[in-house]
Amino acid sequence: QKEVEQNSGPLSVPEGAIASLNCTYSDRVSQSFFWYRQYSGKSPELIMSIYSNGDKEDGRFTAQLNKASQYVSLLIRDSQPSDSATYLCAVWPGGSYIPTFGRGTSLIVHP
């Protein structure tokens, strides 16, 4: 069974710090990787996608992918209290029509 693992947290960081969120996956042939942000009571919002090894930066967000080690991470620089949310990792393994979602990591950014 294809699995996507995340630490449930909560991960607590001070405002202005770098938040590092990690995700591992079991299917070695996975091809697409996504990070979603979900505020309490809201639906998941796609914030980053990455498809090849290395880093991808978008504003304060950086996604990192290492296929050999089967992990993907999300870095949030200059964390703000508004970044406090649950972050879901999703992996599309290929051969399937939908990605597999992790349980999410709760991030708390305190002033």
Next chain:
Amino acid sequence: SAVISQKPSRDICQRGTSLTIQCQVDSQVTMMFWYRQQPGQSLTLIATANQGSEATYESGFVIDKFPISRPNLTFSTLTVSNMSPEDSSIYLCSVRGTDHYEQYFGPGTRLTVT
């Protein structure tokens, strides 16, 4: 990405009744998906709805409990039938992106069964 709307946004229902959730997309899509997210849990796919054919249900979900309609390429409904408190959850409609299989979600329907 597509703009997805759902109705109702929330509802409180009594045990044994049924609720139909509507999902509207602003563009034509081949596949629409229905997810459930129980408190503190991740997303669980209920079924995939294709226009013109019966929905495909995931393990643990059956058509009698969660009938789905897909009358055209922009609309779908999910009915939660004979509800029990265990059906209290957020129900999400989703469509798939065209490039890399990313999922886009509607705002969700928060259902509470008493």
